[in-house]
Each structure stands twice: as structure tokens, then as C-alpha cells.
Amino acid sequence: MSVTTPRGFRASGVVAGLKSSGRPDVALVVNDGPDHHAAAVFTSNRVEAAPVTWSRTVVADGRVDAVVLNSGGANACTGAPGFQDTHRTAEHVGSLLDVAPGDVVVCSTGLIGERLPMDRLLDGIDAATDALAADGGPVAAEAIMTTDTVAKTAHADRDGWSVGGMAKGAGMLAPALATMLVVVTTDAVVDPAVLDPALREATRTTFDRVDSDGCMSTNDTVVLLASGASGVEVGEAELTEAVAAVCADLARQLVADAEGAHHDIAVEVRTAASEDDALEVARAVARNTLFKCAVFGNDPNWGRVLAAVGTTTAAFDPAALDVSMNAVQVCRAGGVGEDRSLVDLSGREVRVVVDLHAGDATATIWTNDLTHDYVHENSAYST
Amino acid sequence: MSVTTPRGFRASGVVAGLKSSGRPDVALVVNDGPDHHAAAVFTSNRVEAAPVTWSRTVVADGRVDAVVLNSGGANACTGAPGFQDTHRTAEHVGSLLDVAPGDVVVCSTGLIGERLPMDRLLDGIDAATDALAADGGPVAAEAIMTTDTVAKTAHADRDGWSVGGMAKGAGMLAPALATMLVVVTTDAVVDPAVLDPALREATRTTFDRVDSDGCMSTNDTVVLLASGASGVEVGEAELTEAVAAVCADLARQLVADAEGAHHDIAVEVRTAASEDDALEVARAVARNTLFKCAVFGNDPNWGRVLAAVGTTTAAFDPAALDVSMNAVQVCRAGGVGEDRSLVDLSGREVRVVVDLHAGDATATIWTNDLTHDYVHENSAYST
Numbered sequence: 001m002s003v004t005t006p007r008g009f010r011a012s013g014v015v016a017g018l019k020s021s022g023r024p025d026v027a028l029v030v031n032d033g034p035d036h037h038a039a040a041v042f043t044s045n046r047v048e049a050a051p052v053t054w055s056r057t058v059v060a061d062g063r064v065d066a067v068v069l070n071s072g073g074a075n076a077c078t079g080a081p082g083f084q085d086t087h088r089t090a091e092h093v094g095s096l097l098d099v100a101p102g103d104v105v106v107c108s109t110g111l112i113g114e115r116l117p118m119d120r121l122l123d124g125i126d127a128a129t130d131a132l133a134a135d136g137g138p139v140a141a142e143a144i145m146t147t148d149t150v151a152k153t154a155h156a157d158r159d160g161w162s163v164g165g166m167a168k169g170a171g172m173l174a175p176a177l178a179t180m181l182v183v184v185t186t187d188a189v190v191d192p193a194v195l196d197p198a199l200r201e202a203t204r205t206t207f208d209r210v211d212s213d214g215c216m217s218t219n220d221t222v223v224l225l226a227s228g229a230s231g232v233e234v235g236e237a238e239l240t241e242a243v244a245a246v247c248a249d250l251a252r253q254l255v256a257d258a259e260g261a262h263h264d265i266a267v268e269v270r271t272a273a274s275e276d277d278a279l280e281v282a283r284a285v286a287r288n289t290l291f292k293c294a295v296f297g298n299d300p301n302w303g304r305v306l307a308a309v310g311t312t313t314a315a316f317d318p319a320a321l322d323v324s325m326n327a328v329q330v331c332r333a334g335g336v337g338e339d340r341s342l343v344d345l346s347g348r349e350v351r352v353v354v355d356l357h358a359g360d361a362t363a364t365i366w367t368n369d370l371t372h373d374y375v376h377e378n379s380a381y382s383t
Numbered sequence: 384m385s386v387t388t389p390r391g392f393r394a395s396g397v398v399a400g401l402k403s404s405g406r407p408d409v410a411l412v413v414n415d416g417p418d419h420h421a422a423a424v425f426t427s428n429r430v431e432a433a434p435v436t437w438s439r440t441v442v443a444d445g446r447v448d449a450v451v452l453n454s455g456g457a458n459a460c461t462g463a464p465g466f467q468d469t470h471r472t473a474e475h476v477g478s479l480l481d482v483a484p485g486d487v488v489v490c491s492t493g494l495i496g497e498r499l500p501m502d503r504l505l506d507g508i509d510a511a512t513d514a515l516a517a518d519g520g521p522v523a524a525e526a527i528m529t530t531d532t533v534a535k536t537a538h539a540d541r542d543g544w545s546v547g548g549m550a551k552g553a554g555m556l557a558p559a560l561a562t563m564l565v566v567v568t569t570d571a572v573v574d575p576a577v578l579d580p581a582l583r584e585a586t587r588t589t590f591d592r593v594d595s596d597g598c599m600s601t602n603d604t605v606v607l608l609a610s611g612a613s614g615v616e617v618g619e620a621e622l623t624e625a626v627a628a629v630c631a632d633l634a635r636q637l638v639a640d641a642e643g644a645h646h647d648i649a650v651e652v653r654t655a656a657s658e659d660d661a662l663e664v665a666r667a668v669a670r671n672t673l674f675k676c677a678v679f680g681n682d683p684n685w686g687r688v689l690a691a692v693g694t695t696t697a698a699f700d701p702a703a704l705d706v707s708m709n710a711v712q713v714c715r716a717g718g719v720g721e722d723r724s725l726v727d728l729s730g731r732e733v734r735v736v737v738d739l740h741a742g743d744a745t746a747t748i749w750t751n752d753l754t755h756d757y758v759h760e761n762s763a764y765s766t
Binding site for chain 1: 428429430431457459460461462463464465494495496497498596597598599600601670671672673676677679680682684685686687689690691692693694695699701702704713714716717718719723753754755757758759761762763
């Protein structure tokens with residue numbers, strides 16, 4: 001139930017020695033066809049890692065034969081030498097698989113500002129090529145983990161075809177994109193022109209709505225590969241639905257495994273004048289560090305929710321705002337509602353609903369609480 | 384050396400019982416004239432507390448006779464009854480001092496979403512009126528503290544006149560404004576028309592450039608009172624300089640006493656195409672939780688600085704960015720610079736300099752690190 005669940009794909013994960021932990025750190029996903037259609041979305045961070053710059057070009061013509069991924073180093077802020085490292089990585093994969101280097105997507109994740117140990121990486125790619133297997137998806141998912149505590153895979157079975165996926169990402173989860181690295185595969189036979197819109201629609205409402213800590217990565221990549229190996233022709237709507245289902249599953253797993261988090265928080269904004277307004281308000285609440293600290297302390301401090309809403313440009317009347325936390329309406333018409341002591345925040349999942357009473361649009365952002373463990377993990381980062 | 388350093392002012396601070404700690408919690412500052420000129424700036428949060436709504440109106444005509452301030456409750460998100468409480472507070476002060484209620488500024492700070500215990504507050508105002516004294520500034524500064532660990536006062540002596548000030552604020556420090564409550568006094572004889580521009584210019588480059596935790600308060604108020612009691616006529620430029628000096632002093636004290644902070648961080652952006660660009664970049668870095676956690680851990684993780692810079696719309700070439708931390712140039716031309724191990728972050732003050740190489744504008748934002756103590760204080764907030 002991974003990137004190798006759909007037919008036409010092989011994958012592998014090996015230990016190349018990039019991580020000091022000695023865990024798997026190089027993954028390879030190969031599309032054996034017959035189709036080699038692909039689309040991808042990347043971080044919107046203007047400081048993008050070398051592999052992102054490379055992979056944008058690779059994907060531009062809609063064909064990808066393989067994706068090589070490493071943890072243990074982001075290859076970001078490494079200048080021209082870093083880009084040459086990425087280029088060399090793609091050329092090495094291309095020569096081993098007998099495909100064009102320009103059809104090899106490269107993804108890296110780990111510490112920013114350090115060169116990759118290329119000898120170890122290239123040796124690892126040799127081993128990963130030897131290890132390619134039709135059931136290699138789960139070990140590939142393991143090899144892209146950084147501070148993740150569990151490997152993340154998902155799939156959606158449809159009538160004679162399927163979509164599979166894997167993701168890594170535990171910190172620096174924010175728009176747009178919300179995760180570091182994701183590979184999604186399908187064996188559907190699709191018009192190559194629909195892959196890009198299908199992937200964009202799927203990520204828009206899933207990964208783009210995870211905002212764990214407001215920090216945007218330099219390496220975010222989501223790539224979708226279609227092999228056509230099922231022989232089943234699938235239209236854009238069907239494809240989008242299944243890809244979105246896999247992305248939603250993976251996005252929820254990212255939130256559940258966010259660095260140091262004790263709570264997963266859904267901030268749902270309703271009755272907004274527009275979806276953009278709903279998103280702006282939900283994101284403002286999701287990024288408010290005081291609110292996130294309060295949730296960590298199981299404190300239903302709804303005043304901090306209102307203070308965050310008030311920083312936005314969305315249409316609303318402050319005297320009309322309603323807020324509920326885990327179904328207790330603690331704020332009514334901008335003022336005091338039900339007793340805050342009725343709110344139970346002891347569970348992992350917290351649901352905050354903000355009603356703007358300005359229209360009928362809605363949006364939900366998933367975030368996490370701000371905890372001692374988050375501070376600890378990110379002040380002692382070394383992987 | 385406080386709000387009562389300039390002539391023409393009396394002040395007091397008393398225990399009214401609003402704080403469970405039993406510390407002083409009601410302050411009064413009275414301008415005995417001969418002038419009663421005033422200007423103020425307030426939070427730009429659209430969810431503003433009742434006292435902010437009230438005080439905007441009070442200041443509109445440029446005359447203020449007294450400022451009454453309470454800690455132990457913000458009177459925010461309290462609806463129409465909360466506004467009536469503020470109104471009643473001003474009327475009570477007005478009747479005791481024999482001034483118009485419409486010339487009494489009201490400031491409140493503390494927990495959002497709870498009504499003030501009005502009986503205790505009004506009794507406290509009686510006591511504060513009895514206690515008014517020409518040397519009452521320091522105790523007034525003490526009475527507005529919430530999670531502040533020290534009272535904050537400042538003054539600037541000029542030729543025959545002076546400016547004094549007090550501030551409270553330890554959390555929820557962000558633009559615009561960066562602090563909760565500030566009163567600045569002067570005995571200069573000034574054209575009332577210059578007070579507002581002088582205060583706005585002074586706050587623009589001081590309080591507005593403190594961004595401790597990115598959270599904007601519902602109650603921020605900075606009020607400037609001019610008594611004319613020195614008899615010395617002062618022009619706009621002189622006044623602005625002295626008010627800015629006091630505001631800068633107070634702003635630096637706010638950063639130094641920010642909740643749970645272990646480091647004070649100056650993020651200076653240079654060679655920007657515009658001051659707006661410099662500010663946008665400096666604020667993006669100052670709000671990056673991963674960078675702030677790294678500083679807490681004395682880790683010069685400059686990649687997180689670049690990742691934050693990359694989220695902005697400022698003019699720059701990612702391959703031209705330079706970053707130094709405490710004078711060590713860890714990033715050169717977007718890539719690896721000097722060895723990060725040369726950076727010593729063990730001191731309280733940290734200076735990060737980002738060069739955009741896109742022009743000649745500059746700006747500095749002061750922020751703090753993100754620590755276990757910040758999380759703890761804000762997950763257990765109850766004052």
C-alpha cells in the first residue's frame with residue numbers, strides 16, 4: 001500500500017551513510033511504463049534548493065522515468081557546486097537505468113547549507129538500483145524520513161486502477177506546499193495534459209492546508225507519476241478524486257507526526273465572504289503562537305483566537321464573531337459565550353470553528369500545538 | 384525618571400485586588416497643565432478592546448486630562464457590557480478629578496474575554512486619586528505590569544524640558560504596535576498639531592519594530608501627554624527626537640523582558656531596494672519559529688534565515704544573499720560562507736545581518752528566541 005501498489009512501478013530504499021543514525025537514506029522510484037507521464041508542484045520559497053531547480057526543468061516536458069530521493073542533507077543554499085551535485089546525481093541514475101538524466105527527478109531533505117557527501121550518495125544509488133523491487137514502496141518511504149517517527153504511505157484503490165503515495169515531513173510544514181517530499185503514483189491510463197491540473201487541485205486542498213509551524217521549506221516537492229500499466233482509461237475528474245484522497249491521507253499523517261506536537265488542530269472557518277477570506281482567517285489562527293501554546297496547556301483561551309482573527313483583512317464584524325472549541329461555543333457575538341471550563345482539550349484532536357457571518361464560504365487549516373518538545377527538537381536539530 | 388519627571392504631571396499606583404498576586408494593579412497619570420495636549424496610537428487589531436474604542440474617541444480632539452490604567456484584565460471581547468464598564472471607569476475618574484469623562488483615556492491589560500470586577504476597580508481608582516503625587520511615576524509603572532518581571536520607565540532630559548515614559552508588555556509583542564500600554568509625558572510647550580506626527584514617527588521606528596512573537600494585542604495603546612509646564616517652546620523636530628529616544632529606550636526594555644526569552648535578537652536587513660522591503664524581510668526572519676528555536680539552542684542555523692528570506696516578495700537574487708551572525712559571515716552569495724562553528728551565540732544579544740544587495744535601504748526588527756519558558760508561560764497563562 002505505497003508507491004508500488006499501482007502496477008508499473010518499482011522502488012527501493014537503502015542505507016548510504018548520509019544519516020549519522022545509520023537508517024535508510026536513499027530511495028529510488030522507477031516508472032517502468034508503458035507511459036511515463038508526470039507532473040509536479042514545488043515550494044514557492046524563492047530560496048529553493050538545487051534539486052528543486054533541477055526537477056522543475058525535468059518535469060517541464062511532462063516525462064519522468066525515475067525519482068531519486070535522499071534524506072540526510074537538503075542540498076539547499078549550496079550554490080553552483082550544489083547544483084552540480086544534483087546534476088551528477090541525475091546523470092548517475094540515468095546511466096544505471098539507461099534513461100535520460102533529464103527525465104530523472106531529484107529530491108533532497110535534511111540540513112540546509114551543507115554539501116552532500118557525493119561518494120556515499122552515488123554508491124547508495126548503485127545499491128538502490130540493485131534493490132529495486134515491485135514491492136519496494138514501504139522501504140522507500142522509510143528512506144526519506146528525517147525527524148518523522150513513522151513512514152507515511154497511502155493508497156486509493158479504484159475500479160481496475162489505483163493511486164499510491166509516500167510522504168516525509170514533520171517540521172517546516174507550511175504553504176505552499178505543506179510537506180517536504182511526496183511521490184504519488186498511478187497505473188491509470190491518462191491524458192498527460194490532465195496530470196498537472198489534477199495534482200494542483202489535489203494539493204491545493206490538502207498539503208496546502210497543513211500549516212504546522214508557519215515555516216516554508218526550500219525543498220518541497222510533490223511529484224505524480226502515471227505508468228498506464230493498468231490499461232484502464234481514467235478521466236480528469238476521477239483521477240483528481242483519487243489523487244486528492246491519497247494526498248489528504250498523507251497530509252493528515254503529516255499533521256499527526258509533526259515535530260513535538262501533542263495536539264492536531266483543525267481550524268475551520270465558516271460563513272466567510274470568500275474561500276480566500278476563510279483561508280486567511282484560518283491561517284492567522286493556525287499561526288498564532290499564543291493560541292498554540294494555550295492548546296498545548298489544554299487551555300481553551302478563545303480570546304487568542306479572536307485576537308488572531310482581528311489581524312486579518314477578511315470581511316467580518318467583530319461584534320458578530322462566534323467561536324467554538326470542541327463543540328462548546330465559548331464566544332458568542334464577539335463576547336463571552338459558554339463557560340470555557342466546559343471545553344475538554346485532553347484528546348489529541350482539537351476542532352476550532354470560527355463563524356464570520358459574512359457569507360457562505362468555508363475552509364479548514366490543520367495545524368499543531370506549540371510545545372516544549374517542538375522547541376527542543378528544533379533547537380537541537382542535527383539530522 | 385518616569386512619567387512624572389517632566390513638570391506638570393502627577394501619578395500613582397495602588398493595589399485594587401484585580402490581580403490574584405496582590406500586586407499593584409491600578410495606575411493613574413494626571414496632566415495638571417497648563418496645556419492638556421495629547422496624541423495616541425492604538426493597536427491595528429480589528430478586534431480591539433473596549434478601552435481602545437473609548438480612548439480613540441477621547442484623543443480625537445487632542446485634549447487629555449488623565450490616563451487611568453489597570454492590569455489584571457484586558458476588557459477585550461466583552462461586548463457592550465464591557466464598553467459600559469470602560470465608560471463608567473472614565474466617568475468615575477472624571478468626577479474625582481473634576482474633569483470631563485471625555486478627556487480621560489482608559490487602558491486595560493490582562494486576560495481577554497472576562498469582565499472586570501468593577502467594584503474593586505472603582506474603589507482602586509478612589510485610592511489612586513488619593514495617592515496622586517509628583518513623584519508617583521515609578522509606582523504607576525509597577526501597577527501596569529502583567530507578566531513583566533521589571534517595571535519599565537525612561538526619560539530624556541533636554542535644555543529646560545524633558546520627556547518621560549513608562550511601558551508594560553512582555554508577551555503579544557508585535558506590530559503595529561509592539562507593546563501593550565505606554566504613557567509618554569513632556570513638559571515642553573508645543574503646538575498641539577505636532578504631537579500626533581511626532582508620536583507616529585517615534586513609534587514607527589521603535590515599538591513598531593519590536594516583534595517578539597508575531598502576535599498582535601487587542602489593547603495596545605501609546606499615549607503622549609504635553610503639559611507645557613516647562614515654559615520652553617519646542618519645535619516638531621526636537622520633540623520627535625526626544626520622544627523617539629524615550630520610545631526606543633522603552634522598546635529595548637520590552638525586548639529584554641519578553642516572556643521566557645533567553646536571547647534578544649536584532650535582525651538587520653541592509654542593501655534593500657526599499658525600507659518596506661527591508662522591513663518585510665526582517666519581519667519574516669523574526670517570525671520564523673525554526674530560526675528562533677535554533678537561536679535558543681545557540682545554533683547558528685543560517686539556512687533557516689535564508690528559508691525565511693525566501694518567503695518574501697522583496698527584491699533580491701537568492702544567489703547574492705549574504706548573512707552574518709554576530710559578525711561571522713556564515714552565508715556568502717547564497718551559499719556556504721565562514722564555518723558556522725565560529726559563531727558564539729552564548730550571550731543575551733544576537734545580531735543577524737542580511738544583505739540583499741538590491742539597493743541602499745535598511746531596517747532592523749528586534750525579536751526574541753523561542754524557548755521552553757515561552758511555551759510554559761503561555762500555556763499556563765492566568766494573570
